[in-house]
Amino acid sequence: DWVDVADVVRASTDRARKYFPGRVIETGIAPDLPLIETDSVLLGQVLFNLLDNAVKYGGTEPINVYARRDGNEVLISVTDLGKGIPVEELEQVFEKFYRRGKADGRAPGTGLGLSIARGFVTAMGGTIKAESPALKKRGTRIVMRFPIKEIQGKDMPCREDAP
Ligand code: ATP
Ligand code: MG
Numbered sequence: 001d002w003v004d005v006a007d008v009v010r011a012s013t014d015r016a017r018k019y020f021p022g023r024v025i026e027t028g029i030a031p032d033l034p035l036i037e038t039d040s041v042l043l044g045q046v047l048f049n050l051l052d053n054a055v056k057y058g059g060t061e062p063i064n065v066y067a068r069r070d071g072n073e074v075l076i077s078v079t080d081l082g083k084g085i086p087v088e089e090l091e092q093v094f095e096k097f098y099r100r101g102k103a104d105g106r107a108p109g110t111g112l113g114l115s116i117a118r119g120f121v122t123a124m125g126g127t128i129k130a131e132s133p134a135l136k137k138r139g140t141r142i143v144m145r146f147p148i149k150e151i152q153g154k155d156m157p158c159r160e161d162a163p
Helices: 005-019 040-057 113-123
Strands: 025-029 063-070 073-080 127-131 140-147
Touching: 005 025, 005 040, 005 063, 005 073, 040 063, 040 073, 040 113, 040 140, 113 127
Parallel strands: 025 063
Antiparallel strands: 063 073, 073 140, 127 140
């Protein structure tokens, strides 16, 4: 389906604000986002999962969700300012059942969230990875990228064309 990322980001951040009252979740959504071909329900679940992690492990400062175009991809990121993930574990956290344990202050979880998120995103034709903002030495950014597909012989649908 052709999905308006802005709608999905708004819906899942609204849901997270209800679930985690008191947590500040800010959004920055570029106005010129093209539609992407993906599944809005799965994408919403992935975003909610990332927000759940940001709330559990991300300290108390505002969480930021950005969506913008980057070349021929749509980039969606969830950034927190918590303790972060050591560089050598940035890939491991996507493994099934991988949890950092005591380092997380014993927040409850199964260690499945990110592995499921990667499965969904990959199935949707996108990529997902974790980054540690190098300069600040704290915080985590999870970045998803989805390809913008050109439609042969037609103009790309964009948000203004959406019903
Ligand atoms: P579940 O999501 O299944 O409830 P979980 O949150 O432990 O459990 P994942 O979402 O897969 O599992 O995350 C795996 C581990 O990665 C977490 O246990 C935590 O150690 C680390 N992690 C995930 N997100 C963050 C984050 N934003 N900041 C710091 N560490 C994180
Ligand atoms: Mg989780």
